[in-house]
Amino acid sequence: MKTFTIDTKGRRSQIYVGRKMDELDQMIPPNAIIITDRNVDAIYGRLWEKRHKIVIGMGEKNKTLATIDYIFSRLLDFGVDRSGFLVGVGGGIVCDIAGFAASTYLRGINFAFVPTTLLAQVDAAIGGKNGVNFKGFKNMIGTFNQPEFILSDPFALQTLPSEELHNGFAEIIKHALIADAGLFGFLQDHSSALLDLQPEAINHLIVRSVEIKSAIVNRDEREKGERRKLNLGHTFGHAIEKVAGISHGKAVSIGMVMASKIALQKGYITQGQLSEIVALLQRVGLPVEIPVGATDLIDAIYMDKKRENDFVHFILPKGIGQVLIEKITIHELRKFIF
Numbered sequence: 001m002k003t004f005t006i007d008t009k010g011r012r013s014q015i016y017v018g019r020k021m022d023e024l025d026q027m028i029p030p031n032a033i034i035i036t037d038r039n040v041d042a043i044y045g046r047l048w049e050k051r052h053k054i055v056i057g058m059g060e061k062n063k064t065l066a067t068i069d070y071i072f073s074r075l076l077d078f079g080v081d082r083s084g085f086l087v088g089v090g091g092g093i094v095c096d097i098a099g100f101a102a103s104t105y106l107r108g109i110n111f112a113f114v115p116t117t118l119l120a121q122v123d124a125a126i127g128g129k130n131g132v133n134f135k136g137f138k139n140m141i142g143t144f145n146q147p148e149f150i151l152s153d154p155f156a157l158q159t160l161p162s163e164e165l166h167n168g169f170a171e172i173i174k175h176a177l178i179a180d181a182g183l184f185g186f187l188q189d190h191s192s193a194l195l196d197l198q199p200e201a202i203n204h205l206i207v208r209s210v211e212i213k214s215a216i217v218n219r220d221e222r223e224k225g226e227r228r229k230l231n232l233g234h235t236f237g238h239a240i241e242k243v244a245g246i247s248h249g250k251a252v253s254i255g256m257v258m259a260s261k262i263a264l265q266k267g268y269i270t271q272g273q274l275s276e277i278v279a280l281l282q283r284v285g286l287p288v289e290i291p292v293g294a295t296d297l298i299d300a301i302y303m304d305k306k307r308e309n310d311f312v313h314f315i316l317p318k319g320i321g322q323v324l325i326e327k328i329t330i331h332e333l334r335k336f337i338f
């Protein structure tokens with residue numbers, strides 16, 4: 001097992017990578033309440049059969065204030081007071097919702113996460129961002145607040161549908177492009193072992209991703225500067241996710257290709273590097289072609305909450321393993337993609 005620490009103004013949060021889900025029960029207080037979704041409850045529910053639980057539906061469509069309303073009602077039914085403790089067990093959606101419910105119920109009670117998708121283990125559960133969508137805008141309502149701990153068990157991924165596995169690879173490739181050419185090479189060399197969930201290879205990916213993301217969050221929790229790098233592929237990605245209705249990981253994959261193409265036009269990467277990025281994404285089962293019209297994309301970006309006046313902080317690869325943060329106007333973006 002490897003332990004990482006996120007140390008922010010709010011609190012100190014531990015991330016345990018490679019710890020068994022069976023140990024959860026002894027790590028949480030007797031009054032802890034489990035928040036999970038129907039799939040995860042059906043597979044792992046025996047681990048919390050003696051506890052109160054709140055089970056929500058699957059998918060992004062449940063990431064709403066209505067679900068939060070439901071959770072608050074159940075917490076009231078259970079008589080949860082300020083000593084309450086919530087545990088989100090599931091993918092990124094469950095963690096985002098559980099973290100937001102815990103951060104706002106009675107002005108905040110303690111909580112923990114057990115991420116059970118690759119995407120949540122390497123990305124979504126880490127960093128203290130939580131929240132829900134609102135009127136079609138992603139993550140529009142939420143807080144920054146770190147859990148007490150994150151327990152990340154790679155064996156949980158054995159039951160994950162392969163589509164979901166592919167989604168996680170998108171964020172791992174993102175971390176490699178941002179900060180670690182060695183990780184990029186590892187992904188290239190071990191792609192079949194990784195798709196087969198070979199434990200050592202998968203464990204290495206999770207450890208390295210958590211290391212990269214937690215270091216960035218420790219330096220810039222509130223996304224005033226360096227944390228913006230983690231948005232590589234996400235300006236286009238969020239727009240594609242919204243307009244084309246495809247999963248987050250797939251949309252980010254296409255978004256990273258688009259950012260890489262802009263980087264090529266600006267001379268930050270070579271044609272060879274662009275081809276390597278595209279080939280790696282395809283090898284791990286991710287799409288690379290834009291599935292929607294450019295006008296719809298630009299309109300969606302325009303509405304994105306990260307827009308500041310007329311420009312976005314756009315993240316561009318610089319070679320493999322580094323990125324640049326550039327202010328790009330919507331007008332310039334339009335020029336690049338038309």
Ligand code: ADP
Pocket residue numbers: 037038039040043058059060090091092093094116117118119120124156157158159160161164167
């Ligand atoms: P993400 O982490 O990609 O945001 P979600 O929270 O939407 O993902 O979860 C993706 C899907 O995978 C959901 O339908 C969820 O119920 C399911 N799921 C999560 N973890 C597991 C697991 N370990 N085994 C099987 N299915 C899982």
Ligand code: ZN
Pocket residue numbers: 123171234248252
């Ligand atoms: Zn993402």
